[in-house]
Amino acid sequence: MLTRLLLVIALLAGFGLSPALAAPDGAKLYGRNCAACHGENGTGGIGVPLALPAFQAGVSDDYLRKTIRHGRPGRVMPAFSQLDQAEIEAIVRHVRTWNKGAPATYSARPVKGDPVHGKKLFAQYCADCHGANGEGGKGTGVTFSRPRDLPIMAPALHNPGFLVAASDAMIKATLMRGREGTPMVSFLKQGLKEKDIDDIVSYVRAFEKQPLPGSAQLLKVESPVIVRDSDYDLQTTVENVKRAVSNNNFFYGRVQTLEYGLTDPANENPKQVIVYFCNISMLNQALAIDPRVGMFLPCRVTILETNGKVQVMSVNPGVLSRLFNNSELNRLCDEMSKSYTAIIEEATL
CATH class of the missing domain: 1.10.760.10 (Cytochrome c-like domain)
Structure with missing residues (x-):
C-alpha cells in the first residue's frame, strides 16, 4: 500500500x-x-x-x-x-x-x-x-x-x-x-x-x-420539442406557417435556410428552412422577467423535408422556465407553448 x-x-x-x-x-x-x-x-x-x-x-x-x-x-x-x-x-x-x-x-x-x-x-x-x-x-x-x-x-x-x-x-x-x-x-x-x-x-x-x-414550481413539459407531420409539400407548408403566424397575433419576419451563414450559399439545403416571427408585447414581458430569453429570439419554426416527408417543429417554450430555473416565466412560457402549438397545428391540418 x-x-x-x-x-x-x-x-x-x-x-x-x-x-x-x-x-x-x-x-x-x-x-x-x-x-x-x-x-x-x-x-x-x-x-x-x-x-x-x-x-x-x-x-x-x-x-x-x-x-x-x-x-x-x-x-x-x-x-x-x-x-x-x-x-x-x-x-x-x-x-x-x-x-x-x-x-x-x-x-x-x-x-x-x-x-x-x-x-x-x-x-x-x-x-x-x-x-x-x-x-x-x-x-x-x-x-x-x-x-x-x-x-x-x-x-x-x-x-x-x-x-x-x-x-x-x-x-x-x-x-x-x-x-x-x-x-x-x-x-x-x-x-x-x-x-x-x-x-x-x-x-x-x-x-x-x-x-x-x-x-x-417549474413547468412540466412532455417534450422539449413540438413536432407535427405535414401532409403538404415544403413550400405549401411554409406558406401555411406564415399565414398561421399572422392568425395567432404574431408578425412574420423572414424565411431562411437552416444552414444560412454556416456554409457557402450554394451548399445550403433548400429543404431545411426556418420561419421567423415575433409578438412584441409577449416577448417584452418575457425579457422584463428574464433577459436570458433573448437567446431564443426571434421566435422560429423549422420545416424539414426528408425523403418526401415534411415535418414542422419548434422548441417548446415551456422548457425555458425549467432551463432558467425561473418560475416567474411559467405563465408566459405556457402561453407561448400554446401559441407555437396552435401555429404548427394550423399549418399542418
Whole structure:
C-alpha cells in the first residue's frame, strides 16, 4: 500500500504536481459557476453579495454547502448537482476568504414555538418583503440590470432549497440580529420578544409540510420539442406557417435556410428552412422577467423535408422556465407553448 502511494506521488511530481496542488481550485470553480450572479469578488448582482460582512457572519459553512448542492428551485439559483463534494468544499473555502471573522456555527436542534401565532407575526413583519406565503420578493434573483425595489431582494423562505439549507437556529439568529447592509432589521429592535421570534421560526419551518408555492414550481413539459407531420409539400407548408403566424397575433419576419451563414450559399439545403416571427408585447414581458430569453429570439419554426416527408417543429417554450430555473416565466412560457402549438397545428391540418 505504501509503495503504491509513493508511486502516485512520484507520478504527480513528474507532471509538476503535488497531491495538494491536485485538489480542486475554489477560485476557478467559483469563477466558472458563481461569479456571473454573485460577482467576481462576491459583491453581488443577480445573486446576494456573498462578501457582505453581515452575510459572512450570519451563515454557516453547512448552509453554503447545502445551498450550492440544492439551489433554490424556481428562483434562478440552480442546484449544482454536477459538482462533487470536494469541489463544493473548495468553493466554500473560497467564499470564506472574504470573511473577516470566524464562520457562524449553529445547533441542529429545532426551535420550539407557536406557528399559529408565528403566522400572524409573519404577516405583520415579514410578508411585505418575503411574500404573504414566504414565496419571496417579486423579481428575486431575476432583476439583472433592471431597477430594484430593494437593494437586496428578499429570498423565498417557502422554498425546499432554503428550508433544507437553513437551520432553525440560523433563521432565529437572523431575525434577532438582522443583517446589516440589507433591509433585514433586528426584530428585537422592532419590539418583538425572543418567544415571538421562536414562533416565527416555527411558522417558517412549517412551510415544509405545505404544498410548494408557485415560486418554487417549474413547468412540466412532455417534450422539449413540438413536432407535427405535414401532409403538404415544403413550400405549401411554409406558406401555411406564415399565414398561421399572422392568425395567432404574431408578425412574420423572414424565411431562411437552416444552414444560412454556416456554409457557402450554394451548399445550403433548400429543404431545411426556418420561419421567423415575433409578438412584441409577449416577448417584452418575457425579457422584463428574464433577459436570458433573448437567446431564443426571434421566435422560429423549422420545416424539414426528408425523403418526401415534411415535418414542422419548434422548441417548446415551456422548457425555458425549467432551463432558467425561473418560475416567474411559467405563465408566459405556457402561453407561448400554446401559441407555437396552435401555429404548427394550423399549418399542418
